[in-house]
Amino acid sequence: MLDYFCENPLYDDEQFRRRFRISRRLFLKISSDLAGEFPFFTQRESAGRKIDFSGIQKCTAAIRQLAYNTTSDAWDEYLRMSARSCHDCLENLCEGVIFLYGRQYLRMPTAADIPFLYEAHQRIHGFPGMLGSLDCAHWEWATCPTAWKGQHHCGDHDGPTLILQAVASQDLLIWHAYFGMAGANNDITVLQSSNLLDDVIDGVAPDTSFYENDVKYKYGYYLTDDIYPEWATFVKTLSCPDYEKRMYYKKKQESTRKDIELTFGVFKKRWSIIAQPPRIHEKSKMRNVMYTCIILHNIVLEDSGRAFCGESYDESSQPTNPLLTYPEIEVIQARIRDRDTHHNLRADLTEHLWFYREQGGDDADDD
Numbered sequence: 001m002l003d004y005f006c007e008n009p010l011y012d013d014e015q016f017r018r019r020f021r022i023s024r025r026l027f028l029k030i031s032s033d034l035a036g037e038f039p040f041f042t043q044r045e046s047a048g049r050k051i052d053f054s055g056i057q058k059c060t061a062a063i064r065q066l067a068y069n070t071t072s073d074a075w076d077e078y079l080r081m082s083a084r085s086c087h088d089c090l091e092n093l094c095e096g097v098i099f100l101y102g103r104q105y106l107r108m109p110t111a112a113d114i115p116f117l118y119e120a121h122q123r124i125h126g127f128p129g130m131l132g133s134l135d136c137a138h139w140e141w142a143t144c145p146t147a148w149k150g151q152h153h154c155g156d157h158d159g160p161t162l163i164l165q166a167v168a169s170q171d172l173l174i175w176h177a178y179f180g181m182a183g184a185n186n187d188i189t190v191l192q193s194s195n196l197l198d199d200v201i202d203g204v205a206p207d208t209s210f211y212e213n214d215v216k217y218k219y220g221y222y223l224t225d226d227i228y229p230e231w232a233t234f235v236k237t238l239s240c241p242d243y244e245k246r247m248y249y250k251k252k253q254e255s256t257r258k259d260i261e262l263t264f265g266v267f268k269k270r271w272s273i274i275a276q277p278p279r280i281h282e283k284s285k286m287r288n289v290m291y292t293c294i295i296l297h298n299i300v301l302e303d304s305g306r307a308f309c310g311e312s313y314d315e316s317s318q319p320t321n322p323l324l325t326y327p328e329i330e331v332i333q334a335r336i337r338d339r340d341t342h343h344n345l346r347a348d349l350t351e352h353l354w355f356y357r358e359q360g361g362d363d364a365d366d367d
Contacts, residue, residue, distance in 0.1 A: 001056070004016055004024070005024075005028075005056060019064075019067070020060075020063055020064075020067065021063070021066075021067045021270050021271065021296070021300070022063070022296065022299070022300050022303070023300075023303060026299065026300070026303050027059065027063070028056075030059065030097070030299075031055045031056050031059045032055075033100055034055060034059065034093065034096045034097075034100070035055040037096065037099070037100060038092065038096050040058070040088075040092045040096075041055035041058055041059070041092070041096070042055060043055065053079075053081060053085065057079055057081065058085075058089040058092070058093070059089070059093060060075075060079060061075050061079055061081055061085070061086045061089040061090070062086075062089040062090045062092075062093035062094075063093075065086065065089075065090050065273065066090070066271050066272075066273050066289070066292070066293060066296070067270075067271060067272060067273075068272055068273075069272040069273040069275070069276045069278070071083070071279065072084070072086040072087040072090070073086065074086075090289075091285065091288070093292070094285075094288035094289055094291075094292040095288060097292045097295055097296065098288060098291055098292060098295065101295050101299065102291065102295060105294070105295040105298040105299060106177060106291060106294065106295060107175075108175060108176055108199060108205070109131060109175055109206070109208075109309070110206055111206035111207065112309070113308075113309040114131070114206060114207075114208055114220065116308045116309045117130070117131055117132070117169055117220075117308060117309070118130070118210065118220070120169070120170060120171070120308045121169070121170060121256075124170050125170065125252070125256040126252065126352070126353055126356045127223070127235075127252075127256060127349065127353075128210055128212055128349075128352065129208075129210035129212060129217060129220050129221060130220065130221060130222075130223065130235075130256075131167070131169075131175070131208065131220040131221065131222055132167040132168055132169045132175055132176075132222055132223075132259070132260075133167065133168055133169075133222060133223045133224075133256070133257045133258075133259045133260035134165070134166075134167050134176075134196075134222040134223065134224050134228070134234070134260065135165075135166065135187075135224070135225065135257075135260040135261070135264075136163050136164065136165045136166075136187045136190055137163070137164045137166070137264050138154060138157055138161035138162070138163055138164075138183055139161060139162050139163075139164060139179075139274060139278075139286070139290065140157060140158070140159050140160070140161050140276075140277040141159070141160045141161060141162055141183075141277065141278070141286070142159065142277030142278065142279065143277075143278075143279065143280065143281045144159070144160035148160065148182075150184070151182045151183075151184050152182045152183045152184060153183060153184060154183040154184060157183065159277070160183055161183030162179065162180055162181065162182065162183060162283070162286060163179070163180075163181040163182070163183060163185060163190055164177065164178070164179045164290060165177070165178040165179070165181075165187075165190050165191070165194050165196070166178075166260065166263070166264075166294075167196070167222060167260070168259055168260045168263035169259065169308060170259050170308075171301060171306050171307050171308050172259070172262065172263045172266055172267075172297075172301060172306070173298055173301050173302075173307050173308070173309075174263060174267070174294050174297060174298060176196055177290070177291065177294050178190070178193075178194035178195060178196065179286075179287055179290045179291065180283060180286075180287050181193060186227065187225075187227045187228060188227060188228065188229065191228065191229075197233065197336060200219065200233070200332065200336065201329055201332050201333060201336070202322075202324065202329075203322045203324045203328070203329075203332065204322065208220035212345070212348045212349065212352060213348040213351060213352065215344070215348060217232070217341070217345055218232075218335065219232055219233045219335075219336065220233070221233050221234060221235045221345065222234055222235070223235050223253060223256055223257040223259075224236055224257070225237070225257065226239065229337070230339045230342040230343070231336055231337050231338070231339075231342055232335060232336055232337070232338045232341035232342055232345065233336055234342065235253065235342075235345060235346060235349065236253075236342075236346070237249075237250050237253045237254050237257075238250045238253075238346075245350050245351070245354045246350060248350075248353060248354060248357065249346075249349065249350040249353055249354075252353050266297075267293070267294070267297050270293075270297060270300070271293040271296070271297070273289060273293070274289075274290065274293055
C-alpha cells in the first residue's frame with residue numbers, strides 16, 4: 001500500500017501504469033466495482049480473527065499474472081499470498097470483469113458507434129463504409145491433453161493452439177472476439193462457427209448502409225486477407241493487379257488491414273499471458289482470461305482517450321429480435337454471400353481511392 005496506494009506513494013503514476021498496464025485511477029475503479037458486486041473481493045475476518053486480504057491485494061495479484069504471465073506462487077514474497085490464493089484471485093477477477101464490463105466492451109458497433117467508425121476510417125484510410133479489419137490469431141496451449149493435440153495443432157506452430165477471431169478498428173479497439181476453436185481449423189472454418197454476422201442474419205443489427213459511387217450498399221464491410229470468401233461484407237485485396245488503379249487499391253487495402261495486426265501486437269505486449277503458452281488446463285478458464293484481457297485492453301484505450309466511440313455507448317439502447325421467418329433469414333444470408341456485390345464494391349472502392357489520390361487526399365502516397 002505504501003508503494004502504490006497511499007496518499008504519497010513511492011512510485012508515481014507513470015511507474016504504476018507501466019507495471020500494472022492500467023492507470024491507478026482505473027485500477028481503483030475496477031477494484032471498487034468488484035468489491036461492490038463480489039464478496040470475494042471484500043476484506044473479511046475469519047472465525048479465527050484473522051483479517052483476509054484486501055480487494056486491492058487480490059486485484060494486484062491477478063493483474064500482475066495477466067501482465068507478466070507469472071506463476072501463481074511468484075508473488076508470495078511481495079504480496080504474502082499463497083499459490084492457491086493467487087490462482088483464485090485470477091479466476092475470480094476474470095469472471096468479475098466479464099460480468100461487469102463484458103456487455104459494454106465486448107459489443108459489436110451500435111447505431112451510435114457506426115457514424116464515428118465510418119468517419120474515422122474515411123478520414124484516415126480513405127475507405128468509406130469500413131467497420132474494421134478481420135483476422136485470426138493463435139494462442140499456444142502448453143497443457144493441452146495428449147489426446148487432443150492432433151486437432152489443436154497447426155502446421156506453422158510448434159504446439160497445440162486455440163484460435164482467436166477478432167475485428168479491430170484503426171484506434172486498436174477490438175469490436176468482436178470469438179475464441180476457443182481448435183488450432184487445426186483455418187480462418188474459414190472459424191468464420192462459419194463464429195457469431196460475427198449473427199446480428200445481421202437475425203435482423204437485430206443497426207443500419208450500416210452507405211453510398212459509394214452513387215450506389216447504395218446495405219452492409220458495412222471488413223477488410224480481410226485472401227483466405228476469406230467473396231462476400232458482400234468482406235473486402236479483399238487483389239492478387240494480381242493489372243493496371244495502376246488496381247495496384248494502388250492493393251497497396252491501400254493491405255496497408256489499412258494492418259490495423260488488426262498492430263492491434264494483436266499491442267494486445268500481446270500489454271498482456272504477456274496472451275503472448276506465451278499459459279499454465280491453464282481448462283479451455284473455459286483460458287477463454288475467460290482471453291476475454292478479460294480484451295475487455296481491459298478496450299478499457300485502457302477508452303481511458304486514454306484514443307477510442308473513437310468512447311462516449312457513444314448507451315446501455316438502454318439494446319436491439320430486440322424481430323423474429324424473422326426462415327425465408328427472410330435465407331434472403332439475408334443470400335445478400336451477405338453475394339459475390340457480385342463483393343466485386344462491385346471492390347471496383348467502386350478502387351475508383352474512390354484513385355479519385356481521392358488524384359485530389360491530393362493521400363499525402364503519404366509516394367513515401
